[in-house]
Amino acid sequence: MTSFAHIRDKVRAAEPLSLEDGVALYQHPNLMELGALANEVRERLHGDRTYFNRNLHINATNVCEASCRFCSFARLQPGDKGAYTMTLDEAWGRLQARVDAADPITEIHIVNGLHPGLPFAYYTDLLAGLKKIQPSIHLKAFTAVEIFYFTKKFGMSVEAVLRALRAAGLDSLPGGGAEIFASRVRKKICDDKCTADEWLDVHRVAHRLGMRSNCTMLYGHIESAEERVDHMLRLRALQEETGGFQTFIPLAFHPENNALMKLPGPTGVEDLRTYAVARLMLHNIPHLKAYWIMLGVKTAQTALWFGADDLDGTVQEERIYHMAGAETPQVMHPTEIIRVIQNAGRTPVERDTLYNVVAEGDALVPDKPFRRDVRRRGLEVVS
Amino acid sequence: MSLDPGALPVEAPAASGETLAQVDLFALGRRASAARDERLGRRGSFVRARQLLVGGTWRGPRDAAESYADESDLDGLGGLDVARAAGVHTLIATRVSPVARAAADGGLRVVVRVPFRAGEADAERLARLAEIDAAPFAIWGALPSPAGEPYGLDTLKLFALSRLSLPRVPHLLADAGALGPRLAQMAFGFGADELFAPIVAERALRLGANANNPALTRKEAVMLIRGGGLVACERVGSGALEEVNP
Numbered sequence: 001m002t003s004f005a006h007i008r009d010k011v012r013a014a015e016p017l018s019l020e021d022g023v024a025l026y027q028h029p030n031l032m033e034l035g036a037l038a039n040e041v042r043e044r045l046h047g048d049r050t051y052f053n054r055n056l057h058i059n060a061t062n063v064c065e066a067s068c069r070f071c072s073f074a075r076l077q078p079g080d081k082g083a084y085t086m087t088l089d090e091a092w093g094r095l096q097a098r099v100d101a102a103d104p105i106t107e108i109h110i111v112n113g114l115h116p117g118l119p120f121a122y123y124t125d126l127l128a129g130l131k132k133i134q135p136s137i138h139l140k141a142f143t144a145v146e147i148f149y150f151t152k153k154f155g156m157s158v159e160a161v162l163r164a165l166r167a168a169g170l171d172s173l174p175g176g177g178a179e180i181f182a183s184r185v186r187k188k189i190c191d192d193k194c195t196a197d198e199w200l201d202v203h204r205v206a207h208r209l210g211m212r213s214n215c216t217m218l219y220g221h222i223e224s225a226e227e228r229v230d231h232m233l234r235l236r237a238l239q240e241e242t243g244g245f246q247t248f249i250p251l252a253f254h255p256e257n258n259a260l261m262k263l264p265g266p267t268g269v270e271d272l273r274t275y276a277v278a279r280l281m282l283h284n285i286p287h288l289k290a291y292w293i294m295l296g297v298k299t300a301q302t303a304l305w306f307g308a309d310d311l312d313g314t315v316q317e318e319r320i321y322h323m324a325g326a327e328t329p330q331v332m333h334p335t336e337i338i339r340v341i342q343n344a345g346r347t348p349v350e351r352d353t354l355y356n357v358v359a360e361g362d363a364l365v366p367d368k369p370f371r372r373d374v375r376r377r378g379l380e381v382v383s
Numbered sequence: 384m385s386l387d388p389g390a391l392p393v394e395a396p397a398a399s400g401e402t403l404a405q406v407d408l409f410a411l412g413r414r415a416s417a418a419r420d421e422r423l424g425r426r427g428s429f430v431r432a433r434q435l436l437v438g439g440t441w442r443g444p445r446d447a448a449e450s451y452a453d454e455s456d457l458d459g460l461g462g463l464d465v466a467r468a469a470g471v472h473t474l475i476a477t478r479v480s481p482v483a484r485a486a487a488d489g490g491l492r493v494v495v496r497v498p499f500r501a502g503e504a505d506a507e508r509l510a511r512l513a514e515i516d517a518a519p520f521a522i523w524g525a526l527p528s529p530a531g532e533p534y535g536l537d538t539l540k541l542f543a544l545s546r547l548s549l550p551r552v553p554h555l556l557a558d559a560g561a562l563g564p565r566l567a568q569m570a571f572g573f574g575a576d577e578l579f580a581p582i583v584a585e586r587a588l589r590l591g592a593n594a595n596n597p598a599l600t601r602k603e604a605v606m607l608i609r610g611g612g613l614v615a616c617e618r619v620g621s622g623a624l625e626e627v628n629p
Contacts, residue, residue, distance in 0.1 A: 029612060031572055032416070036409040264603065267610045268565030269572070298535035298566045305408045305536065343502055344536045 004028055007280075008037055016236070017281050022229030025277045031269060038276035038307035045286060046309040050346040051355065052337045055107040055313035058094050060126065061085040064113025066145070068179075068190040070221055070253060070260050074113050085115060088122070092129045099134055106352045107313065110141035111176055114149045114193070120164070123150070127169035138171045138353040140214075144202035145177030148194040158205045166211065172353060173206050175214030175249055181234050182227040189221065189260070200238050207244025212354060215245050215285070219274055220253035220266030228274070232281040239284045246355065247287040247310060250274050252294045271299050272306045279307025287355065292332065297340060304344045310351075311337055338364060408536065415543035415574030422553060427571055427613030428624055429578040429604040435460065435471050443581060448620045451475055451494075454482055467491065475526065479518045487520035494524040494556065499541050501534045508541060512548045524554035526579060527570075529561055538566055539573045546574025560597030564607055571611030578604055601627075 002024040010017060017025075028034050063083050064074035075083035098105050108130060127139055142150075142165065150161045162170070179189065181196035194202075203213050215235050219228055232248075239245045255265040266274070279288050290308035292300035293315055300311055314332055332340075334350070341348040350358040433443025435452045437459030443450075451473035452466045460466050463474070463486055473492040476483035487493045495515055499508060515525060525545050529538065546555050557570035559580035567578060581598040599607070601617070605627050608615040616624040 031612060032409045032412045039409070264606065267607055268568045269610045269612070271565065272569065296563065296565060298533065298538070298563065299569075300535070302535035302539065302566075302569060339502065340534065343534050 019229050022281050023225050026225035034276045035306045038279040041279050042307050048347040049349050050341045051310040051349050051351045053313040053351050054105040056105050058110045060091050060112045061115045062113045063115040065116050066114050066193040095130050095133050107138045120154045124168035131169035139169050140172045140174050143177035144199045145193050147202045148198050172211050173213035175216040178216045179218045180223045181231045185223050207242035212246050214247045216249045216251050218251045245285050247289045248282050248285045249289040249291050275303045275306045301340050301344050411543040412573045415546040418546050419574045419576050423576050425613050426616050427608035428616045428618050430618040431582045484520045492523045494526050495522050496526050496528040498528050500530045522552045524556050525552050526556045542570045542573040568607045568611045
């Protein structure tokens with residue numbers, strides 16, 4: 001049995017932790033002790049600095065061939081109730097509206113369903129059109145699951161898909177679709193999309209081509225502590241090989257409106273524990289993001305002391321988790337993000353997607369008066 | 384009792400230049416939990432309670448072990464005596480007030496709200512807690528109650544501060560409805576010992592009009608308390624605590 005003291009010694013000596021260590025951390029009864037150790041690593045890497053960016057989410061279609069049991073976003077057919085697919089003009093219009101509003105966003109995050117009827121040109125035109133509107137915008141688009149789907153659907157290799165998308169404007173990959181790598185779990189919750197090895201291979205190729213990416217883990221459903229730690233170790237191994245991951249994002253399962261809605265979902269303490277364990281296991285992935293959309297602002301802020309150093313961004317129009325019951329607002333103004341970070345006793349730093357500093361210190365002047373009561377916006381219907 | 388400057392670095396934030404936001408979160412949590420454990424053991428409790436509403440109707444299970452009224456409803460109910468006659472034995476007081484004192488003197492259990500607002504000055508909170516600590520009557524519990532949407536760390540530190548600065552108040556309640564179940568559970572790591580929430584026999588799916596229903600099932604309450612690192616106990620009709628095993 002691995003003792004906490006032994007693990008603490010390894011962490012302080014910068015030795016990688018084992019599967020057994022990770023499971024022991026999940027079982028450690030003293031959350032404060034675990035959090036303090038994770039915070040030690042967080043502060044060793046980043047001090048008090050806590051990152052956020054100004055971004056826009058575009059979920060261009062929710063039509064999806066995959067039938068993942070945890071998903072509330074997807075619709076199997078274009079005509080199904082609630083199914084939507086944006087025209088390119090509609091998708092471009094999302095960015096144009098931000099440009100017209102002089103909103104200095106630096107990133108667009110694009111994640112979609114696996115639509116069986118869209119041509120590859122839809123995706124390349126989408127990217128090219130967005131770059132045309134704002135050439136400096138960073139396009140973080142298409143999960144590894146989507147990239148893999150494109151290879152099958154359009155008969156191209158992973159490298160060919162990535163090269164074509166990059167030529168159209170793709171800059172980096174988001175980390176979604178990893179779920180839990182263990183085949184036992186994948187068979188039960190997402191047996192008709194790419195395997196763990198295929199997911200990892202897409203990121204491997206992207207990294208080899210010089211692109212950065214993020215990685216995720218969907219936790220709090222049917223997986224065990226061993227399977228969570230195994231997931232982290234597989235990510236850590238790829239990072240050892242390529243160094244291309246920037247950020248790990250634990251995603252809390254939301255049990256509303258999907259086939260797993262009888263499960264309770266993770267509790268607050270489980271969220272904090274997962275963040276702390278992730279910070280300790282993934283010593284070679286620099287950033288750990290508390291994605292406020294999924295965690296809720298209160299838990300995300302608390303996670304800033306349990307290993308997390310990033311709150312994601314302003315977001316705007318997130319659909320995937322709101323359709324799964326997320327009760328967070330769909331947008332958080334930078335003023336509010338800065339206030340949340342400062343209230344946690346941390347130092348806010350506005351970053352771009354690649355963690356270049358956009359503004360910090362005195363340059364980080366909120367451009368609107370502080371307003372605490374953020375109202376939730378209803379989802380706009382897109383035909 | 385005033386705050387112990389040696390034990391609590393937040394005692395005089397204005398003088399030291401240190402704010403609550405800069406205090407070591409983990410030290411504060413450990414200290415507050417130790418204070419709770421010393422007094423109550425590592426037990427976290429819940430109770431199936433019902434609330435007397437204006438008009439004399441009850442909200443909550445018929446077989447509730449306890450019943451309470453909120454001070455803000457007393458006028459509409461016709462006063463403290465009417466509430467007591469209806470079977471109320473706990474008053475949720477808005478503050479340390481003459482009504483709260485009358486309730487305590489009359490044998491009711493009194494829980495006092497600790498109102499707070501995200502980002503407010505530490506000194507305001509300390510003053511509020513000092514007022515509760517100085518109450519000239521017995522207070523059974525303190526109930527941190529946010530005005531508007533609370534912050535996470537801010538709230539947890541208030542819990543720890545409440546536990547450490549209210550040594551005469553045995554119970555610190557985490558309101559799952561006002562804080563959300565996630566934050567309410569985290570509060571058990573910062574000195575809370577009771578989950579305050581409507582406990583129902585069976586949870587309706589949180590859809591449509593029911594989307595924000597804060598009710599928890601008994602099983603969910605137990606899961607939150609146990610997940611928070613405490614032994615889950617249910618307070619039954621006699622006031623005794625019974626350990627609940629899943």
